[in-house]
Amino acid sequence: MRLKLLLGGMAVCAALFAANARAVLTIKITQGAEGAQPIAVVPFGWSGGGTGAPENMGAIVAADLARTGQFKPIATADLPARPDRPEAVNFSDWRLLGTANLLIGSVAPTPGGRFKVRFRLFDVFQASQIIGYTLDAGAGQLRRIAHQVSDIVYEKLTGTRGAFDTRIAYVTELDTASGKRYALRIADSDGYNAHTILESSQPMLSPAWSPKGERLAYVSYEGGQPRIYVQNLASGKRRMVAGFPGLNGAPAWSPDGTRLAMTLSKDGNAEIYVYFFGSGRLQRLTANTSIDTEAAWSPDGESLVFTSNRGGTPQIYRMPSGGGRATRLTFEGNYNARASYAPDGKKLVLVHNDRGAFRIALFDLQTTALTILTQSNLDESPSFAPNGVMILYATTDAAGAALAAVSIDGRVRQRLALQDGKVREPAWSPFNTR
C-alpha cells in the first residue's frame, strides 16, 4: 500500500516536474562582449539548519551578471575560498585569480519565515569594500532579493541601473492532442517562476505592461474575434476594454497609466484611438483610408509613434498624443513597423525589412540614422528593458520560434527558448515598484 502511494506520489511529482521543466524559459548567451570582466561571486553562507538556504543566492547573482555579457563569473570549483563574512576574506587569495571584484554574502533565517541577506562587494586590488548592504526578505522572496543584489552590484560597477529585478511577459503555443493551446505567461527576467496568466485554444497577442507593472493589457481571440482585455496580475481579475466589431488591437499604456492607445477598425478601417480609463471616453486620433496601428507613447507622454501605410508601404509616423498632424519619421527601406521608444526617449526600436529579411533596428530620432541590430530573417515584437541596455524580441530560425535579446550596441546576444513549443510576443516589464 505504502509503495503504491509512494510510486503514485512520485508519478505525480514527475509529471509536475516534467510540466515545469517544459515550462521553464532557458536563457543562453549566444554572443558575449569581448573583454567581459572577471568577477568572483562566492556562494552565500547559510546560518540556518537543514540542507541549506532555499535558494542559491550566489548562483542567481552570478548568472544575472553573466547574462549581461559584460561579466565573467569565476567557476565555483575554481574559487580559492568561501568566505561569507568580511573578516574571513584574504585578499591575496583573490589577487592571484586576476579578478578585480569579489562579492560575498550570507543568508540567515529570521522569525516568521523571513530572511536576512547580507552582501559585500570588494575591490580586490585596493583590498577595500565598495558597498555593503543588508536586505530583508519575506518567505519565497529570496530569488527576488538575489536579483536586487545583482541590480545594486551592476549599477555600482557599470554606472548603469540594473534590470534584473524585472519580469517578462510572453505568449507560448503548443501542439497538443486536442489541437493548439496558447498561453500568456509571466516570468522573472531570468526565465524562472513562470506563471500562466491566460490559457486558451485561441490565439492571443500584444501583451502590454501598465507603467507600475500591476496590470497587463492584451489581445485575445477567445470570443472568435480579437478583443482587448486588461487584467490585474495580483487578483487575476480582468475586464474587456474594447470589443467593437472588427479589429481591437495593439494596446499601449500612457506613461501616467491613465490612458490606453489602441487600434480599432469599427469606423471603417484600422485607426488609432485613445481610451481614457477614468471617464471611459474614446478619442479618435487618425482618420484616413490607410492602415494606422501599433501606437507607442514617448516617455514624456507627449507623442505617439505608430505604423501607417498612408505613404504606400508601412512606415513610422509621429503625432501629438492629444491629436494633431502626423509626421513621417522613417524613409529608409519599404517596411518599417512596430516602433517603440527607448527609455531615454532618444531612439526608437522597430522592425525593418532589410532586403527581404525582417530585422530589429534602432532609429536615432535626432540624426535619423537607422542601425540594424540583428542578422536573422523573421524578427518581430522588439521590447526594451527598462534600463535601455537590452532589447528583447521574437525570432524564428532553424531551431524554432524563440525569444532573443540583443544589447543596444549589438555586442551581446541571448536566446530564450522553451523545451517544448513556440515562444513569441515578449514584453519587458517596467522597473519593479512593488
Add this chain to the structure above:
Amino acid sequence: MRFGLKSLLAVLAVSLLVAGCEGTFGSKKEEPKPEAAVVEGSTGTTAATTEGTGTTTGVESGGAFQGNPLDNPASPLANRTIYFDFDSATIKDEYKAVIEAHAKYLATHSSASITLEGNTDERGTREYNAARGERRANAVREMMTLLGASGQQIRTVSYGEERPVAPGHDEAAWRLNRRVDIVYRTR
C-alpha cells in the same frame, strides 16, 4: 364479396401512388429513382430549408450533380480560398470567377451566410498583419456585395498571421497563408 373495403382502399392507395410518381417523373421520361422520390417528398415537407431548393436545382440540371451546389466538387463554389500577393489586398483576376460564384449563391439564397476570414503570412509585425488580413477580407466582401450579395450575409474577421495553414518559412508556405477563407455559417 371477398374484395372488401380494405382491398379497395389498398388498390386506391397504390393507384394514387403510381399516379403521384408518374406526375413527378412522367414528363422527363427518366428511369424511376425511388430514392430521389423519397428525398423529394421529405424535403418537400421541409421546404423552408435551402436543402430542398438545392435538391431541386440538381434535378433540374439533368441530374449531373444532385445536392447542394456548395457540395459539388466541380462547381466554382467548391473553391473557398482566395490568395493574395505580399502586403497586398488586391484581388487577382484569377479569383474573380470564384468570388462571383459565391456572390451569386448568396444573392439567390437569402438565408445563406458566410464569414470571410482574412490571413497573412508570418513576415513583419503581428498587429499590422491583423490589419492587413482585415483589408483582404473587406476586399472580398466589397466585391461580393457589388455582385449582388447582401452585406447582412457577410461577416468578416482577421486572424492576421495567427492561423497559418502551412508551417514552413519560405515562399511555398507563405503564399498559402496569404489568404481569405470563405466559411459558410448557414446555407
